[in-house]
Amino acid sequence: MKQKRKTEFFKKFRKHKLANVGLIIIIIEILMVTFLPIILGLDPYSIDSTGFNQAPCAKHILGTDDIGRDLFARVLYGGRVSLIVGICSTIISIIIGLPLGILAGYYRGIIENIVMRLADIFMSIPAMVLILVIVAVFEPSIITIIVVIGITGWTGVAKLIYGNVLSVRNKEYVEAARAIGTKDREIIMRYVLPNSIAPLWMSVAFRISQAIMTESGLSFLGAGIQSPQASWGNIIYAAQNLVVLTKRWWVWVPAGVLLMITIICINLVGEGIRDALDPKMKR
Amino acid sequence: MVKYVIKRLLLAIPIFIGITIFVFVLSNMAPGSPADIIAASSGEMSEEALEELKVSMGLDKPVVVRYFLWLNDLCSGDLGTSTRTNQPVSQMIGQRIGPSLTLTLTSVVVALLISIPLGVIAAIKPYSFWDNLSSAIAFIGTSTPNFFISLVLIYIFSVKLGIFPSQGMYNSGEMANFPSLCRHLVLPVIVMAIQMMGNFIKQTRGSVLEVLNEEYIKTARAKGIKEIRVTIKHALRNALIPIVTSVGLTVPFLIGGAVITEQIFSWPGIGSLMIQSISTRDYNAIMGITVMISLAVILVNIFLDVLYSYLDPRISYE
Numbered sequence: 369m370k371q372k373r374k375t376e377f378f379k380k381f382r383k384h385k386l387a388n389v390g391l392i393i394i395i396i397e398i399l400m401v402t403f404l405p406i407i408l409g410l411d412p413y414s415i416d417s418t419g420f421n422q423a424p425c426a427k428h429i430l431g432t433d434d435i436g437r438d439l440f441a442r443v444l445y446g447g448r449v450s451l452i453v454g455i456c457s458t459i460i461s462i463i464i465g466l467p468l469g470i471l472a473g474y475y476r477g478i479i480e481n482i483v484m485r486l487a488d489i490f491m492s493i494p495a496m497v498l499i500l501v502i503v504a505v506f507e508p509s510i511i512t513i514i515v516v517i518g519i520t521g522w523t524g525v526a527k528l529i530y531g532n533v534l535s536v537r538n539k540e541y542v543e544a545a546r547a548i549g550t551k552d553r554e555i556i557m558r559y560v561l562p563n564s565i566a567p568l569w570m571s572v573a574f575r576i577s578q579a580i581m582t583e584s585g586l587s588f589l590g591a592g593i594q595s596p597q598a599s600w601g602n603i604i605y606a607a608q609n610l611v612v613l614t615k616r617w618w619v620w621v622p623a624g625v626l627l628m629i630t631i632i633c634i635n636l637v638g639e640g641i642r643d644a645l646d647p648k649m650k651r
Numbered sequence: 652m653v654k655y656v657i658k659r660l661l662l663a664i665p666i667f668i669g670i671t672i673f674v675f676v677l678s679n680m681a682p683g684s685p686a687d688i689i690a691a692s693s694g695e696m697s698e699e700a701l702e703e704l705k706v707s708m709g710l711d712k713p714v715v716v717r718y719f720l721w722l723n724d725l726c727s728g729d730l731g732t733s734t735r736t737n738q739p740v741s742q743m744i745g746q747r748i749g750p751s752l753t754l755t756l757t758s759v760v761v762a763l764l765i766s767i768p769l770g771v772i773a774a775i776k777p778y779s780f781w782d783n784l785s786s787a788i789a790f791i792g793t794s795t796p797n798f799f800i801s802l803v804l805i806y807i808f809s810v811k812l813g814i815f816p817s818q819g820m821y822n823s824g825e826m827a828n829f830p831s832l833c834r835h836l837v838l839p840v841i842v843m844a845i846q847m848m849g850n851f852i853k854q855t856r857g858s859v860l861e862v863l864n865e866e867y868i869k870t871a872r873a874k875g876i877k878e879i880r881v882t883i884k885h886a887l888r889n890a891l892i893p894i895v896t897s898v899g900l901t902v903p904f905l906i907g908g909a910v911i912t913e914q915i916f917s918w919p920g921i922g923s924l925m926i927q928s929i930s931t932r933d934y935n936a937i938m939g940i941t942v943m944i945s946l947a948v949i950l951v952n953i954f955l956d957v958l959y960s961y962l963d964p965r966i967s968y969e
Contacts (some may be wrong), residue, residue, distance in 0.1 A: 493903075497940075
């Protein structure tokens with residue numbers, strides 16, 4: 369049964385052409401940011417004393433920045449950071465939000481009240497503002513950025529799961545399981561969870577792209593990943609200077625275009641997953 | 652109706668208190684008290700003078716007492732004094748509300764004016780050219796980081812073509828005047844509108860599609876009412892209700908986006924004040940701004956809920 373569902377999912381996903389293009393580009397990108405720096409021996413921190421602010425040339429494919437660091441290397445390392453932040457923070461959101469959503473929806477009562485009011489509080493503070501405040505208190509580093517984006521994302525996951533659990537918990541098969549004396553833990557793991565988790569899978573890709581967008585926005589504001597660490601956001605940060613913006617396109621355009629392509633491709637994959645999982649979609 | 656509004660306002664109070672506790676605890680976890688920051692900025696200061704400063708700022712009291720003192724001041728509209736400018740925080744926020752509202756409201760209106768027609772056309776003719784175009788716009792709008800669009804727009808329209816200014820609300824040294832404001836609004840409004848349009852278009856398309864299948868639309872058509880009238884008067888009016896909700900849901904994202912947009916375009920709003928306060932560790936200002944923004948989000952949501960139940964009589968106030 370499970371196997372059948374899986375093959376059906378892949379069959380439907382393969383039909384979504386744009387989603388497959390997106391997936392292939394993302395895979396190529398992951399391979400590139402992982403292996404190219406090793407193969408080519410690129411270093412994003414070493415400073416080329418012979419030239420800063422160099423235009424693209426044979427030695428530096430994408431030129432150098434204002435202190436002479438190779439921008440091609442920085443863009444690749446920045447890609448690593450962005451992808452890692454996106455994926456890890458989404459995992460953290462799920463680790464926090466999934467159990468809370470299930471407990472609130474299944475047991476209701478006090479737990480439901482506490483979790484949902486907590487979610488209301490979190491949702492009333494705009495995520496960007498909340499993240500900026502937290503980052504102002506705890507020094508920004510890759511770890512804090514991942515944790516902070518992950519923590520602020522739990523409400524979305526919890527609310528989504530909570531809504532589904534509410535509709536599943538009163539289904540006949542759950543009541544039947546309860547009637548024959550199945551333990552709560554087993555009911556949740558065997559019946560409730562598998563039947564309420566699909567919408568979460570549908571949203572995972574969008575959550576990752578959203579997290580990447582948040583990280584790059586933060587780094588662009590100077591409140592995210594800090595130099596010398598590279599991130600697409602803090603590479604583009606340099607373009608807040610008008611001279612860089614107008615005279616040195618090679619500093620900010622490649623990172624920006626890559627960031628855009630990445631987000632578009634992840635979202636395309638997300639649409640493919642959603643269409644493949646959504647029983648209402650027949651297209 | 653009045654009862655419903657009062658009930659919603661009462662329910663918002665514990666959430667608001669939760670936010671104040673959260674924000675207060677968070678900013679108290681920051682390394683270095685406000686007194687230390689002042690001491691550091693004023694250079695040499697003796698141990699004793701620092702202690703005295705702490706006492707005068709009430710920092711010698713336990714955290715719980717300080718929280719209630721702060722909350723008490725907050726309720727009487729006193730958000731403390733900025734350690735950066737020595738101005739009252741409430742006054743700083745007051746000066747910035749106008750520009751922020753101008754920018755965000757204009758963006759919402761522009762986004763709606765473009766998204767609703769596109770969404771309606773897409774719903775009337777599904778899978779047509781217009782439908783594909785509008786979903787492409789929606790997709791790209793939600794997939795491009797706003798700061799990158801901003802930079803590209805500034806590069807093209809301010810630097811290369813020189814049509815629109817990219818900094819502030821007015822030219823420097825210029826008196827406030829409407830034509831100049833409009834020219835300064837163009838680029839930041841485009842950036843913020845593009846971001847919102849994705850959601851609005853999808854929401855409009857979806858809800859118009861749903862409404863078009865209703866019985867009363869068939870009735871209207873059967874009565875021989877012109878198609879355009881059916882769409883606008885009968886379908887769109889009912890489809891507007893979910894659109895109202897989606898506007899409400901975008902408010903927190905709108906504010907988040909405004910922080911970045913205001914910073915890039917040097918717009919003198921709350922968002923750029925937030926960034927300035929964060930980069931100088933001005934905790935009184937950070938706490939004040941965060942609490943005020945959250946309060947605004949809560950109130951906007953209550954207002955939209957009330958509007959929602961007003962637009963749709965089927966939803967009861969109870």
